[in-house]
Amino acid sequence: VYRLHGRYHEMAPNVVPMDYTKDPDVKLPMQLIINMPELKENPFKERIVGSFSEDGEGSLSFNDFVDMFSVLSEMAPRELKAIYAFKIYDFNTDNFICKSDLEQTLNKLTREELTAEEITLVCEKVIEEADMDGDGKLGFADFENMISKAPDFLRYYFKQK
Amino acid sequence: DGSDVDNEEGSAAENEENVKGTGKGTKRATPRTRRGHARGRDRHGDEEDEDDEDGTRRAGHRRHRSRRRGRGAGKEASDSDMEPSKSRKNQANQKSKEDDEEEEDEKGGKNGKGKNEKKADKKPDKKGKKEKANKKKKDKKKSGSGSDSDSEEEPITEEELAKLKEEVEEKKKLIATLRNKPWKMKKKLSVLKEAQLFVDKFEGALGKGKGKKFYAYKVMMMKKWMKFQRDFENFKTACIPWEMKIKEIESHFGSSVASYFIFLRWMYGINMILFGLTFGLVMVPEALMGKPYGSLPRKTVPRAEEATAMNFATLWDFSGFAQYSVLFYGYYNNQRTIGWLKFRMPLSYFLVGVGTIGYSFMIVIRTMAKNANDDGGGDDTSFNFSWKMFTSWDYLIGNPETADNKFASITTSFKEAIVEEQESRKEENIHLTRFLRVLANFLALCTLAGSGYLIFFVVRRSQKFALEGLENYGWWERNEVNMVMSLLGMFCPTLFDVISSLENYHPRIALRWQLGRIFALFLGNLYTFIIALMDEINLKARYLFPFTMFDIYLGNLEEEKIVKYNMTIWEASLYNGTIPENSTAPPIQVDPADVPRGPCWETMVGQEFVRLTVSDTMTTYITILIGDFLRAVFVRFFNYCWCWDLEYGFPSYSEFDISGNVLGLIFNQGMIWMGSFYAPCLPAINVFRLHTSMYLQCWAVMCCNVPQERVFKASRSNNFYMAMLLFILFLSTLPAVYTIVSIPPSFDCGPFSGKTRMFEVISETLEHDFPSWFGKVFGYASNPGLILPFILLMVLSIYYLNATSKSYKEANLELKKKLQSVRTEN
Numbered sequence: 001v002y003r004l005h006g007r008y009h010e011m012a013p014n015v016v017p018m019d020y021t022k023d024p025d026v027k028l029p030m031q032l033i034i035n036m037p038e039l040k041e042n043p044f045k046e047r048i049v050g051s052f053s054e055d056g057e058g059s060l061s062f063n064d065f066v067d068m069f070s071v072l073s074e075m076a077p078r079e080l081k082a083i084y085a086f087k088i089y090d091f092n093t094d095n096f097i098c099k100s101d102l103e104q105t106l107n108k109l110t111r112e113e114l115t116a117e118e119i120t121l122v123c124e125k126v127i128e129e130a131d132m133d134g135d136g137k138l139g140f141a142d143f144e145n146m147i148s149k150a151p152d153f154l155r156y157y158f159k160q161k
Numbered sequence: 162d163g164s165d166v167d168n169e170e171g172s173a174a175e176n177e178e179n180v181k182g183t184g185k186g187t188k189r190a191t192p193r194t195r196r197g198h199a200r201g202r203d204r205h206g207d208e209e210d211e212d213d214e215d216g217t218r219r220a221g222h223r224r225h226r227s228r229r230r231g232r233g234a235g236k237e238a239s240d241s242d243m244e245p246s247k248s249r250k251n252q253a254n255q256k257s258k259e260d261d262e263e264e265e266d267e268k269g270g271k272n273g274k275g276k277n278e279k280k281a282d283k284k285p286d287k288k289g290k291k292e293k294a295n296k297k298k299k300d301k302k303k304s305g306s307g308s309d310s311d312s313e314e315e316p317i318t319e320e321e322l323a324k325l326k327e328e329v330e331e332k333k334k335l336i337a338t339l340r341n342k343p344w345k346m347k348k349k350l351s352v353l354k355e356a357q358l359f360v361d362k363f364e365g366a367l368g369k370g371k372g373k374k375f376y377a378y379k380v381m382m383m384k385k386w387m388k389f390q391r392d393f394e395n396f397k398t399a400c401i402p403w404e405m406k407i408k409e410i411e412s413h414f415g416s417s418v419a420s421y422f423i424f425l426r427w428m429y430g431i432n433m434i435l436f437g438l439t440f441g442l443v444m445v446p447e448a449l450m451g452k453p454y455g456s457l458p459r460k461t462v463p464r465a466e467e468a469t470a471m472n473f474a475t476l477w478d479f480s481g482f483a484q485y486s487v488l489f490y491g492y493y494n495n496q497r498t499i500g501w502l503k504f505r506m507p508l509s510y511f512l513v514g515v516g517t518i519g520y521s522f523m524i525v526i527r528t529m530a531k532n533a534n535d536d537g538g539g540d541d542t543s544f545n546f547s548w549k550m551f552t553s554w555d556y557l558i559g560n561p562e563t564a565d566n567k568f569a570s571i572t573t574s575f576k577e578a579i580v581e582e583q584e585s586r587k588e589e590n591i592h593l594t595r596f597l598r599v600l601a602n603f604l605a606l607c608t609l610a611g612s613g614y615l616i617f618f619v620v621r622r623s624q625k626f627a628l629e630g631l632e633n634y635g636w637w638e639r640n641e642v643n644m645v646m647s648l649l650g651m652f653c654p655t656l657f658d659v660i661s662s663l664e665n666y667h668p669r670i671a672l673r674w675q676l677g678r679i680f681a682l683f684l685g686n687l688y689t690f691i692i693a694l695m696d697e698i699n700l701k702a703r704y705l706f707p708f709t710m711f712d713i714y715l716g717n718l719e720e721e722k723i724v725k726y727n728m729t730i731w732e733a734s735l736y737n738g739t740i741p742e743n744s745t746a747p748p749i750q751v752d753p754a755d756v757p758r759g760p761c762w763e764t765m766v767g768q769e770f771v772r773l774t775v776s777d778t779m780t781t782y783i784t785i786l787i788g789d790f791l792r793a794v795f796v797r798f799f800n801y802c803w804c805w806d807l808e809y810g811f812p813s814y815s816e817f818d819i820s821g822n823v824l825g826l827i828f829n830q831g832m833i834w835m836g837s838f839y840a841p842c843l844p845a846i847n848v849f850r851l852h853t854s855m856y857l858q859c860w861a862v863m864c865c866n867v868p869q870e871r872v873f874k875a876s877r878s879n880n881f882y883m884a885m886l887l888f889i890l891f892l893s894t895l896p897a898v899y900t901i902v903s904i905p906p907s908f909d910c911g912p913f914s915g916k917t918r919m920f921e922v923i924s925e926t927l928e929h930d931f932p933s934w935f936g937k938v939f940g941y942a943s944n945p946g947l948i949l950p951f952i953l954l955m956v957l958s959i960y961y962l963n964a965t966s967k968s969y970k971e972a973n974l975e976l977k978k979k980l981q982s983v984r985t986e987n
Contacts, residue, residue, distance in 0.1 A: 043568075085551065089551065102550065105550055105551075106550060106575075109550065109568070109571050109575075110568065110571055110572040110575060111568045111572070113568075113572045114572065114575060114576070118575070118576070118579055121579060121582065122546055122549075122550070122575060122578075122579065125546040125582065126546045126547045126550055129546055129547050130547045143551075146547050146548075146551075147551065
C-alpha cells in the first residue's frame, strides 16, 4: 500500500498529502489517473476509472484508487472481477450492456478498423450468443454466465505490481 | 457519537491492561465477557459509523493498534509465569514482530491506514503478504497463549462453547470472503476489523490456538511457491526463441502466416537435435580420435586434384578439401574402435543414422497426436464472439508498440472470426459450384500432365545432346533439365492459385487443395524424371544427371570393378614383378595421395544432396529478395510515375505465399533426411540455413508483404503440415534403408568398407562386445516365427485403440450436445 500511496502521491504532489491522519478530502481527477503508465495504453481506461469513482465523474479518492488496484490485482477472485468488468463495459451505466455499448467496446478494441457491417455482424453475434433471457441486451447474469466459461478471462485481468 | 465510541474503547483498553497486569485467575472469564460486551457495543457503534469520514476510523485504528501493542505487552507479563517454552518462543517471535511493525510504522509514511489496514488490503505486495502472515501468526500465538492460560480455567459451558464456535466460524468465513464483496473500501475495512477482533477474542476460548502457526506458515509458503512457479513460467516463455517476432507477425498477418513461422521454428528445433546427434557422436569423435588427415588414402586429396583442392570454387562445390573431411561419408575409417576411449566408430555411425530417422518419426507422430488432442478436445465455440469482445484485451500492456500489435491482432482475430461466420452463412448454388469445382480439378490435372510430358520430352532431348557430345551446345542445352524443372516449379503453383479462385472454397480448404496440388506436381515431376532416366541406365550418361542415387550407384558398381582391377595391377607394378597369388611381401611405403582410389558412391551422393540444399537455399533467398523486396520497392517508388495504380492493380505488393514456403520447407527437410546418412554435415548446414531463413523471412514479411484479404484461422492446418511431413519422411528414409539393407558399401571408403552389408556392424558388435548369451537371445528373437505374430499383435492393438478412440470422441460429442441443450433450456 505504501507503494500505491507513493504512486498516488506522485501524480499530484501538491495535492495529495503524506499524512492521512486527518483524512483530507482529496480526489484526483480522471485526467491524471489515465495517464498512469499501466493504464495509458488501455482502451478502456476512462471506463475503468469511471466505474471505481465514487462520485461517478471519474475522480478517485485514495480509497477508490486502492479499490481499483485491488480488483485488478491477481488476488481478487473471479466473481469480483466479473462484477467490475461488467461495470467497465457498460458505457451508459444503465446496468445493461446494450448494443450501443457493444459497438463502442468493439470500436475501442479494434481502433475502428472494422467496417460498419462487420461491426453490426459482431454485435449481433454477441447478443445472440450470450443473451439468455432474450431481452436484446446483456444483463449481469448473462455476462457472468458467459464470462465464467471463458478460459482467458483471468489471465488478462491480472495486474502485477 | 464518535467520541463516545472512543471513550468506550479507551476504557475498555484500560480495563484490559489492568486485567492483563493482574495475571490469571478466575477473573479472566468475566473480564473477557465484559470485554466482549464492550466489544459488542463497539461493534454496533462501528456499524453506525460506516459512512463516517476516514479520519475517525483511522484514529480508532491507531488506538486499536496501540491497544494491540498494549495487549501484547500485557500478554508478555502474564506469559512470564507460563511454563511451556513454546509460549516463550511465541513471545520472542511476537516481540520481534512487534518491533518490526513498529519500525515499519515509523519508517512508512504517515499513511493513517497503517498496518492493520495494510493487512486488510489485498495487495499482492510482498510486504503485505508477510504482514498478513505475521498478523495471522500473532493472532494464533496470542490465542495460543490465551489458550494456555485458559487451560487453568474452568471451562465455559457447553452451550456457550458451541454458540461461540459458530460465531467464530461465521466471522472467519466473513474475513475470508470479504474480498469478494463489491463493497466500498471503508465498509469492508470496518467489517473486517470487528470480525477480526471477535475471532481474536474467542478463538482463545475455544482452545483452538495451537497448530495454527503451521497453517499460517504453510499459507505463506504456498503463496511464495505460487509466485515462484509463475515467475518460472514467465521465464520459460521468455526463453522460447523468436517468440516476440512471431507474435508480431501473428498480430499483423493472422494466424495462418504465423503458423508457417511456428512450423519453421519447430523444424529448427528438430534440426538442432539431429545436428547434435551427428555432430557429437559422429563428427567430433572422428575429428578428435580418428586418424588425422593425410594418413590414409581415403583421407587424402588425390594427387591429381591437389592443385585445386583449396580453391573457393572447389570448396563451394563441396569437392576438393571439403570432400575429404569429416563432412562426408568417405572420410571415415572402418577401424572397429578408435582412440583411447575405444569409441566404436562404425557402430556409432550406423546407430546415429538409424537414430536420426527413428527420432524424426517419433517426434512427428508425437506432434501429430498432440495437435489432434488440442483440436478435437475442447473446441468450445459457444461464446466465440463474446469472448473475443470481452476478454481479448490484455490489461498488462504498458508499451505503445505492444499495444499497437495487440490492436492489430484483435482486429485480425475479429476478421478471422467474421470470415468463419460468413462462410458458415453462405448460401450456395450447389450445381454451379460443383460444376466449377470439377472444371478446376480438370484444369489442374491437365497442368500436371502437361508438366510431366514436358519433363519427359526435355530429358529425352538432353540425352540426345549427350550422345552427340556436350561441347556442341551452349549453356541452355547443358542445363536444360534443371532449368525446366525449376521454371515449372515456379510457375505452376501460380497457375494452381488462379485455378483455385474458380472453386470458391473456404480459404483454409483452398490452401489445402493448393498444397496438395503442388505436392502432386513435384512428385509427378520427379517420377517422370526418374522414369525417363530408367531407360538410360544402361547408357553411360550418368555424369550428366547426378541427381538419382540409383543411377550413381549402378555407375559406381561398374567403376568399382574397373578400379579393383586397376589397383591390383598398380600394386603389382610396385613390386616390379609378376602378380603373386599369395603375396606376403611387406607393403611398400607409398604416399597416400598417390594411391589409386576406388569410387565412393556414398560420398558422391552426399555431395549431391549438399549441393542441392545449398542451391535450394540460394534460390529461396534470391526469390525473396527479387520477388518480394524489389517488387515492393518498385511498386512504392514507381507508383508516382506510372499510368495505373500499381498498388491496387498489377503487380501490387505481394502476399506471403504460405503454401509455397511450407512445401519448400518440407521438401528441404526430406532432402536432409535422405542425405544425412551419407553426409553428416547436412544437419549442420540445415540448422544454419533455417536460422538465417527465419530472420530473413521475418524481415521480408514485415517489410514487403501485405496481409491477405481474407485472413483465416490456421488451427487445423498444423496437422496437415505434419501429415505431409510424415509422408515425406517415409519416402526419404526408403532409399537410405534400402542401401543399408541390400547394397554392399564401397570397398574403399567409409566406416563400413570391407563388409558385405552395412548392418553387419550390429552383428559384429554383438559378437565381440556383448556376452555370448546375448547373441543367442538376439538370434532367437529375430526368428521370423516370433516376429510375425508380434507384428500381428501390433496391428490388432492399433485397430483396437482406434476403435476406442472413436467411441470416446462420439461420447464427447454427445455430452457437448447435452450441455448445449441444457444451457439453452435455461
